[in-house]
Amino acid sequence: MNKISSRMLATKPSANSAVSGRARVLKAEGRDIISLAIGEPDFDTPAHIIEAANKAMAEGKTRYTNVDGTAELKAAIQRKFKVENGLDFASDQIVVSTGAKQVIFNVLLATVDPGDEVIIPAPYWVSYPEMTRIADGTPVIVNGAAENGFKVTAQALEAAITDKSRWLILNSPCNPSGAVYTADELSGLADVLLKYPQVGILSDDIYEHIIFGGQKFTSIIAVEPKLAERTVAVNGVSKAYCMTGWRLGYGGGPADIMREVRKLQSQSTSCASSISQAGALAALEGPQDCLVTNREAFCRRRDLLMPLLAEAGLSCRKPDGAFYVLAGCSDFLGTKSPAGVAVETDVDLAKVILEEAGVATVPGTAFGAPGFLRLSYAVDDEMLKQAVARIAGLCRSLTR
Numbered sequence: 001m002n003k004i005s006s007r008m009l010a011t012k013p014s015a016n017s018a019v020s021g022r023a024r025v026l027k028a029e030g031r032d033i034i035s036l037a038i039g040e041p042d043f044d045t046p047a048h049i050i051e052a053a054n055k056a057m058a059e060g061k062t063r064y065t066n067v068d069g070t071a072e073l074k075a076a077i078q079r080k081f082k083v084e085n086g087l088d089f090a091s092d093q094i095v096v097s098t099g100a101k102q103v104i105f106n107v108l109l110a111t112v113d114p115g116d117e118v119i120i121p122a123p124y125w126v127s128y129p130e131m132t133r134i135a136d137g138t139p140v141i142v143n144g145a146a147e148n149g150f151k152v153t154a155q156a157l158e159a160a161i162t163d164k165s166r167w168l169i170l171n172s173p174c175n176p177s178g179a180v181y182t183a184d185e186l187s188g189l190a191d192v193l194l195k196y197p198q199v200g201i202l203s204d205d206i207y208e209h210i211i212f213g214g215q216k217f218t219s220i221i222a223v224e225p226k227l228a229e230r231t232v233a234v235n236g237v238s239k240a241y242c243m244t245g246w247r248l249g250y251g252g253g254p255a256d257i258m259r260e261v262r263k264l265q266s267q268s269t270s271c272a273s274s275i276s277q278a279g280a281l282a283a284l285e286g287p288q289d290c291l292v293t294n295r296e297a298f299c300r301r302r303d304l305l306m307p308l309l310a311e312a313g314l315s316c317r318k319p320d321g322a323f324y325v326l327a328g329c330s331d332f333l334g335t336k337s338p339a340g341v342a343v344e345t346d347v348d349l350a351k352v353i354l355e356e357a358g359v360a361t362v363p364g365t366a367f368g369a370p371g372f373l374r375l376s377y378a379v380d381d382e383m384l385k386q387a388v389a390r391i392a393g394l395c396r397s398l399t400r
């Protein structure tokens with residue numbers, strides 16, 4: 001047996017990859033599986049972005065770039081932050097990485113010491129607690145109650161802050177709940193944060209462009225500029241421009257933190273792919289119509305999905321953004337499946353739905369939301385309808 005570090009032995013694999021892995025096995029066995037476990041838009045990368053990447057390759061832009069990104073891309077990111085978010089970052093405050101995921105990981109690794117606490121509102125993206133642990137930090141989970149739209153209140157935040165608090169991770173629109181914080185709600189959180197200068201804010205804005213119903217994305221820095229000196233705004237092209245496989249994200253934050261992020265990256269991945277950087281430049285500077293068409297498509301699917309889920313007996317809060325919905329499934333727990341499997345938890349139910357109804361979903365437990373299933377509606381209307389019909393059929397056949 002090879003020795004594995006205690007750090008890795010304590011780390012869980014991503015729940016999404018576990019579900020997707022099992023779904024792939026079933027598909028390979030010839031089963032007809034619909035996946036609602038998907039964490040990426042189902043649309044293609046816009047053609048002008050692909051052209052820009054092809055051109056970059058043809059022109060020999062195939063070498064290492066600066067660790068923190070090409071000058072052109074960083075300038076485009078500066079413009080994006082200014083124009084879309086009203087944020088001013090100097091060039092040395094920006095780092096381009098291999099996905100928003102790497103930015104978050106780098107920031108935590110560069111700033112968290114053993115015993116430092118990272119406040120994570122639940123439901124949360126599965127990677128936040130694991131990344132915190134890998135960085136030797138302690139995740140402190142604060143519940144964003146369903147009655148409060150799965151959002152954390154100022155009081156709950158304040159109650160969680162200690163002398164050891166190092167970060168609050170904010171994610172709006174949220175994966176998995178689709179919750180979007182309003183400017184007023186952010187202002188309430190900011191008032192608390194102003195009292196505790198030891199707490200930085202990691203603002204994961206990756207779903208910024210997928211917000212419905214005329215609500216607008218607001219950055220906590222724009223709401224309270226005094227927090228700029230301790231906030232890192234994380235973003236990327238994965239979700240907005242359908243570029244998940246390109247692995248390209250970026251962060252803007254305090255120069256002292258970003259300097260360490262750059263150092264860490266220089267010793268790990270060097271730089272993001274030069275070709276992906278050329279694609280990201282085209283994404284940020286080129287036509288923006290895909291942002292509108294994709295948002296409209298996701299909104300339409302959400303509106304298609306909500307009544308179907310209600311009919312199936314799964315209670316849901318209407319998400320305001322991203323492309324996920326948390327479906328409450330407590331009413332179906334304490335039952336038995338047609339194949340005789342005991343369904344005691346959301347984890348059991350997700351398994352039974354996959355194995356017996358052929359639909360992949362992710363149990364809410366993975367996101368700190370037991371009693372829920374996370375369904376992604378990044379699939380076309382027909383598949384969505386079919387998937388919910390299968391889930392509804394399975395739920396009807398559960399017995400007490």
Ligand SMILES: Cc1ncc(COP(=O)(O)O)c(C=O)c1O
Pocket residue numbers: 039098099100101102125171174175204206235236237238244247248249
């Ligand atoms: C909340 C959240 N943050 C970050 C990421 C990672 O984005 P990227 O593809 O840019 O690494 C995801 C991807 O699923 C996500 O859901």
